[in-house]
Amino acid sequence: MNVLEKDLVVLGGGPGGYTAAFRAADLGRSVTIIEKESVLGGVCLNEGCIPSKTLLQYAEVLDEVAKISPLGLEFSAPILDLEKIRSHKQSVVSKLNDGIAGLAKARKVEVIEGTATLKSATELLVGDTVITFKDLIISAGSRPVQIPNIPYDDERVWDSTDALKLTHVPDHLAIIGGGIIGLEMASIYHALGSTISIIEMADSIIPPADRDLKAPLLKEIKSKYSAILTKTKVERVEASAKKLTLHLDNGEKIDADAVLVAVGRRSNADTLDLGKASIAVDERSFIVVDEQLKTNVPHIYAIGDITGDPMLAHRAAHQGKVAAEVACGQKSAFTPLTIPSVAYTQPEVAWVGLTENEAKEQGIEYVKGSFPWQASSRAMSALGTNGVSKALFDKETKRLIGAGICGKGAGELIAEALLGLEMGAVSEDIALTVHAHPTLSETFAIAAELVEKRATDTLNR
Known part of the structure; x- marks a missing residue:
């Protein structure tokens, strides 16, 4: 078995991971990123924040056109070219990918493509290669939550990554989950022509926000969407050749051409064999860290989604800087009074x-x-x-x-x-x-x- 000896290893190349790597490199460490994908940037850049904001720009423009048309500036009906839209979205992502790759190269940060698991408290296993480390920063992220009784093998059932591929615009899109991700996808697909239904278990959309704060949004989307159901659970989704039928706990049914499941994300900690390094996790499989982002194993740190809520890129990036600084011997701590939350809806x-x-x-x-x-x-x-x-x-x-x-x-x-x-x-x-x-x-x-x-x-x- 091949063995590689490394200094500081960052497991995961998302916003937290590459930020930690770059900061540690700036402070003099020899840094290696292990990333399972072929590019850095993680979910945020490649499958989340950036693609969604690019598509939301189209939604915003179409919304502005609809508002100004009755006021003396009329437009003909827009002609959608999904191939060009997808191409533009990917060009934005690719430019940012190239920028991050360039920054890694300039800092002499090594990037190894592969899926890593812990072999011990000082070793990672990547394929048939053992990588030893002096310090490890875990930034392995999260994945979409799946709920029972959903035919996930049906290509008409999407998670947020599938929705952002923009393969087509369904006539009726049903969205399970009225949180930030679900509502942003609703904004995009409604603007592109889909009828939207939203089903949320909680008593309101965007549950963490105050009612009066989200009241203007609710007023806006109630006039646009086919249905916004709260305090409602989807018991199962039934697939037939022509449609998907959502069976609700109130006895109602909703027929849709596509279903987006957007009910949150879960930690990837369970994929890393953390037990082999005796790294502690809590009851939700989040890695337990202190304000210096240290785990219970002194030379192993964890940052980002894998450490708990809020699962936000800006939180991960700031944690990455702190973890890198502490690993480099500096006095640093992650103690923000607050972390901003934003729903990029209309x-x-x-x-x-x-x-x-x-x-x-x-x-x-x-x-x-x-x-x-x-x-x-x-x-x-x-x-x-x-x-x-x-x-x-x-x-x-x-x-x-x-x-x-x-x-x-x-x-x-x-x-x-x-x-x-x-x-x-x-x-x-x-x-x-x-x-x-x-x-x-x-x-x-x-x-x-x-x-x-x-x-x-x-x-x-």
């Missing part, structure tokens, strides 16, 4: 910190400001009045504890709230900061002004 939904529900559950007394975009001149001129900006502040200290935005560009706008929360801003700090006018960003300042009772663009209630 309109977008983004939030940071505590939601109202969480504040109530924790017994935290708070005050809030909420500014509807119907009163925003910029939102009005941009045909985007269906939105809201809200901010939560500790009642006693007035320190920002949470914020949310629903509306055009919410994912970009939430950054101000994120920085304010991390830096300990109080309502007065935000309210007294002069924001440009007319902008959508000033809606967040007005939310703070409402708490300070000094808003003039709306009544101080």
Whole structure:
């Protein structure tokens, strides 16, 4: 059996993995990435975040056209060329793949293609090759959750990766799961011409977000989609030659041409033979780590989806930097006050910190400001009045504890709230900061002004 001796090995080349590798290389380590795919970037770049955002751009343009057509700028019906759309999507992915490969080469980071498992606390097995390491950073990611009684071998049953292949646009797409992934796919396929039905077990779409924050989105999609069913479970999906039939726990049936299962993701920890290195996992198969991303085995670290929620690329990337720094002897820790969440729907939904529900559950007394975009001149001129900006502040200290935005560009706008929360801003700090006018960003300042009772663009209630 072939044996290769390595210094620092990163298992997985996604956003967390390649970030960790690059940071460690910059700090002087000899770094090897082991990646099962032929390119770096992981699910986010190749099968998730980037392909979906590329396709969502088409959805956004079509949505803008629909809004402006009655206002004096009419367009003929769009002609879809799926081959060109797929080609553009892949070109975006390929350019980013090339960029990451170039950065790896420039840093002299070695990349080995293969599927690795643990052989011991100092060895990995890749095919018939044993790779020894001094330090290991595990960034092996996650995979879609599968639910029972679904004919996954039927090509009309999709997970998110299948949906992003855009092989065709089904007449009726039923989506099991009303979370971020399901709703983003709904935005894409509805814009391209599919009738959409959404079935969600929880009592609302995007369960973690506050109801008033996602209310503008719900209002928008209720007018577009065939059905949005909450508190509803799919008991089974029956396949016939012509259709797929979803049998619901309320006795109803939905016929569809394709079914997307988007009910979350699960850790890949169970694929790595972690027991051979005595690496501890919790009851959900997430690897247990401390704030330095160390596992219970001192020279083995874990980052990203494999360490738990939230399963987000930006969390993984920041964890990757910390793990690399600690492995290189630096004092570093992953201790963010919050991690932003964004649903890139039309309109977008983004939030940071505590939601109202969480504040109530924790017994935290708070005050809030909420500014509807119907009163925003910029939102009005941009045909985007269906939105809201809200901010939560500790009642006693007035320190920002949470914020949310629903509306055009919410994912970009939430950054101000994120920085304010991390830096300990109080309502007065935000309210007294002069924001440009007319902008959508000033809606967040007005939310703070409402708490300070000094808003003039709306009544101080």
